[in-house]
Amino acid sequence: MSYQDLETRKSVHINLTGETHTALKITAFKNRLSMQEIFEALAIQIVEEDPRMIKILQQLATNKKEKALKQLSKTDAESIFKVIETDNPLMGK
Numbered sequence: 001m002s003y004q005d006l007e008t009r010k011s012v013h014i015n016l017t018g019e020t021h022t023a024l025k026i027t028a029f030k031n032r033l034s035m036q037e038i039f040e041a042l043a044i045q046i047v048e049e050d051p052r053m054i055k056i057l058q059q060l061a062t063n064k065k066e067k068a069l070k071q072l073s074k075t076d077a078e079s080i081f082k083v084i085e086t087d088n089p090l091m092g093k
Helices: 018-030 035-047 051-086
Strands: none
Touching: 018 035, 035 051
């Protein structure tokens, strides 16, 4: 029995777009790797705080925050216009 036989494995389920999945599968095949091997290697680099991976994670977090702010701003603008439409003193009631 090897050390790997004693390892507890956890499953991670992710959703990718069809296009991303296909491109990743092709890239994995070209490099004679499985998608499992790719994700395991990436996860290890992240938990070991590889500076390149940390930079990528920070950029993802920034992009997510900016997207949320843009969505919030759009929602706020729509709400303001609705209030203006309904409470416009120039339009009379």
